[in-house]
Amino acid sequence: MIVTVTPNAALDVTYTVDGLVPDAVHRARDVRHRAGGKGVNVARVLHALGADVHAIATAGGPTGSALAAELGAAGLAAELVPIGGETRRTTTVLSAVDGSVTLFNEPGPAVTAMEWALLTERVRRRDPEVLVCAGSLPPGAPADGYARLIEGRKSVLDTSGPALLAGLAGRPAVVKPNAAELREVTGLDDPARAARELMRAGAGAVVVSLGADGLLAVTPAGTWRATPSGPLSGNATGAGDAVVAALALGLSRLEPWPEILRRAVALSGAAVLGPLAGDVDLAHYHRELAAVRVRPEQES
């Protein structure tokens, strides 16, 4: 079983507007609510692929109840750790005119030491085959929170900043930063060099998401570039989460890297075409699986 952990889960609210104009009043034509946070989105993608996945997330207050209700309605296997604070919201504004996607993220509520211990215990009891730790750490969580969850478990880590750096001590099998997150924690502009830095600090492998340019994977078995068949326009919000879903599935099936990367790029494109984060266009996914280009790179 794959277990995803989302310690700073959110209720994602999506507004569709005619066009986003700063300093103006907008009427939301369409309002949608769904459970979110990176790990929840990863679980949603894995569920769509029929994988055996279980989501562990925090939830508190009325917004946490709304999150729980939506997870149930979506049929996702999930376990919610009750917290005293109120679950945060993220608001996504989709412009029907130009397709722009503008996000407003609330900071998350703090968690207590007891709540964090409960979350840790839930993960331990599930004894996951592959663990996915995704998203930011909430205020109050220990700085090395992800490292302690990951230690001794085959894991994918998708976070940024200090939580990413501290998480490396747990020796995750794969970390998945995007180019900006990688630059931020290493200070290096070259993604391949920066990835090797993270491997020296504890990452088993590093898969860097490069937006429309696809993925760069730096692993002990070699370095690969995986690129999509063509450009796509849509909502890129959940694209990184789809990559993480593919990485977790590949780890659980012990697939070779080129296979994993092919699926990751195809799923990422399928997420761009899905209307909301966590949605994937399965028809695109199956078509694109054959079209993704994966080639080994020379070590620089």
Place this chain on the structure above:
Amino acid sequence: MIVTVTPNAALDVTYTVDGLVPDAVHRARDVRHRAGGKGVNVARVLHALGADVHAIATAGGPTGSALAAELGAAGLAAELVPIGGETRRTTTVLSAVDGSVTLFNEPGPAVTAMEWALLTERVRRRDPEVLVCAGSLPPGAPADGYARLIEGRKSVLDTSGPALLAGLAGRPAVVKPNAAELREVTGLDDPARAARELMRAGAGAVVVSLGADGLLAVTPAGTWRATPSGPLSGNATGAGDAVVAALALGLSRLEPWPEILRRAVALSGAAVLGPLAGDVDLAHYHRELAAVRVRPEQES
């Protein structure tokens, strides 16, 4: 007592961001929640002035509970009509960089005939000296809902489109459209001519808010222009509600028009300087009361 009615009340959420950039991800530095909707804002301004005011609004679901809690904490005398639908949210994004104010308004939940009848009954029982009907009518409310509330009562009507046109049949003492709302319902570009159209259709007087240019009042006693002492920068969201508060207070005190308009312009500026809709900067209000210019206009 002044009673304000807000049939499509909202929980106003305000995010402060560093700058609003379409197609980008924003972290809300500061998140504030308060009860809103035009009538609630009007009541908040009147409460700040020490007036005897009572707010009647709809509230439903967890968002309605949050609205009720905030009203209570603010010390506003209010009566909430429970509805089965969930109270809507409005999201205001304040840019700390350029001061822009961008709003996203959810459509309101529908009300049933029973819920509307309950709201009507609450107004009847309060027997207001002055009634303020403000904001949009929710789906499910009768098209002439405001007209029936207003009929036989000294009232201020602040709404737009079909709700405004239908509301005129109740013969409100004053209606307060802005220039765009006035143009929309009359098809006329000249505010004075358009105002006289609304008076022929039932309005006792028309006070048109012209943004930074102040107010134009067309009344049976004469026509006046009231202009602020100078330009202000701030959050103009609640400025119209402050004007309505001044109109209601003036009607309840039977003040002469120049006096009412002076207070309306001063309060409107005080609302622009207040951080959130419904807040007024009382120091500015008192200074500006002496500085507002009110002059009679020739009938055209």
